Amino acid sequence: MNKKALLKISNLAKSYGSVVALRDANFEVLPGEIHALLGANGAGKSTLVKILTGVISSDQGVIEVNGTPVKFTSPDNARKGGVAPVFQDPALIPDISIQRNLHLTGTNKNRFLKEIAQMGLTVDLNKLASEIELPLLRMIDLARALSHDPDLLILDEITAALPVDMAQKVISIMGQYKAQGKSVIFISHRLAEIEEICDRATVLRDGINVDTFDAAAGSEERIVASMLGDKNVSAKEHNQRSNKSENDILLKVEGLAGGKHLKSVSFEIHKGEVLGVAALEGQGQDLLFEILAGESKPSDGKIFINNNEVHFNHPDDAIKYGISYVPGDRKTALMPQRSIRENLALTRFRGLRNWGKINFRDEDSKVDGAIESLEIDTRAKSQVKRLSGGNQQKVTIGRWVTTGFDLLLCFDPTRGIDVGTKAQIYALIEKFANEGMAVLLFTSELREIQLACDRAIVLYEGKVQADLEYDNCDEASLLNAAHGLVGA
């Protein structure tokens, strides 16, 4: 380390009331380095990024850029100081055009278009940000950040839920950027990406940097070990359940269609089965899940439960048939200002007959049961918005544990969640299946299919492109089918 650090962070700390988000963070980013920032949910990554980009101020500690102490007071201020972030949720105002969004941040239009062209993309600048799909929006946000020529680019989970081709694009952009002698802080839960592109990695745990090392191939074990500390849990290998018969078909879907993307989807799912769904972005998977949950109506097709055709007008109808839905964006399923208890118990109060006096004894036992079986961290139980992402996700699943269900629809439940919590969620899904419940699981991380599912269907252009048995669910086969390369 002869080179002088581009960014040096010393003793950074931040607390929200009595909740310590960042205790004592120290690390350096060298010029021309891609530095991974890792940590379980709640380890303090987001807080650190917010401080670095001037969104919030730290309680104590020093940030130095090129040896000069700095204090960014706003994102704009940070951008001028050479630090530009790109977040998982693009920082674009939805109701105005891309052009105006660029204007707001003082971005040079021609420069932006050049960056977009280099990514091999095209963007209509007159379109409203809300009309553009999330993956492209993230790339636009990235191009905008690059247009400011920052010395340090911060990418916060930008590849989460990004289709494989786009994620690959981001990685090659980072490589080019590094070649220009610039630096990147890269936050991701996808360890394969970290090993592929990063030079060094710093791991945060409980708000402290616990380890910094070269992120060479094979460092996965070390990453996981230092992220989890002594509570090391590894993702369990999948046990296959094999007692399927024609009689135990729980849900059958025939020719389901709706919206722009969902053309004609047919499949069946058995009791005690975990059926994976794999697809690139925009193949109709979102709508498929919403229709099965009673949140949207199909334009065509039939749904059968235990061989009886059903029609859903409201999520309540689906719930009555034992179908529970965990949406992809956990914010849509949570009441941020209410307690863990109220969030877990919410669905118990649907239906007029539950409007009366609460049976607190029964609620206590069900809520405590869910907290225990999901190992929810209740330190910040008064408001779920204070929980880490992983714990919030557990609450969205735990809600259904308090009432029971036959089929759980899980849309990308491990998106942006740390390795330890991921393993817990796989284990939970497996437990549901062993108890005879069925799980339909969409995941944007293809590797997860073999970790959690018994079988998988791959959607392509709104249809089932392939129906694969467990042994054929390797990443390569899934990816081929997802690109429409294998016949159904």
Next chain:
Amino acid sequence: MSTIKTFVGTRLTKSMLSLWAILIVLFVITGLVDHYFFTVPSIGVTFQLAVPLGLLAAGQTICMLTGGIDLSIAMIATGAAFIVSIKSPSGLGMALLYAFLFCVLIGTINGLAVGLLGMNPLIMTLGMNAVLIGVFTVGITTFLKGSSTMPDIIIKLSTATIIDPLSWPLVLWLLIGSAVLFLLTKSGLGRLIYAVGDNATAARLAGVRVWKVQLAAYILCSLFGGLAGLMIGGQSGAVSMSLADSLVLPSVAAVVIGGTSIMGGIGGYTGSIMGTLILTVLSYLLATLNSSEAVKQMIYGSIVLALAWTYSKLTEKS
């Protein structure tokens, strides 16, 4: 676990404590300005005068917790009082029944418009307020012509002292207040009221028919409005078009002072009770200082704006 519990505990008590502090300071100042204020009968009367506002605030709290607001509440109050005074010759029971049906009708229209048609609650209830003003202005000279005095029993329940400072209206408020607290903290509907206000999409995904909760909230709000109207009518003896006019803004202010978010999902009736008492003492103080109604409204308005600004700053930080 326990540290967070105490943390939240102190946080809540802190805001409660500051409300108490404000109330006591106002109380003392008022007493210093007007020595009569510290006598038992005066305190009794002050409490009595707080009750109608407390009832309006109960309705407003329920509405605002769902993320709504009811600006037609003052005209609902006035309307209910009108109906009771006009129908009282045909018997108190009938009069109350008509007023009850009127409140349920208006609450239902407000609730359905907000819940099923997705109308903005501000616009909807403001429009409803205008419609009601029109109906009753025409009505009192035509189809609602008649007595404008309240039945004796209502006057008694609105004003009679049991033992100073305890009065019938205060007893009623204690009973109704307990029921509201029970509803919000111990009932399933209460949970749903908070849930809908915090995140209606989450509530729907959990199987809750959101519109039914909103409908219930607006009907309840309307009923509390009607009840308050009867009490105001009882306290002033006769009914007029401007009976509850000056209480719209205070009914919102009392709730906001008490810490209920205008966006819904957080707060409660205990805070609104404190807000009601603070505004009532403040209003007494302003009256002793010979302030006009205009000055009072200016002060209420400023309080709402200042608090709304403070709360938005607070939520921005967290």
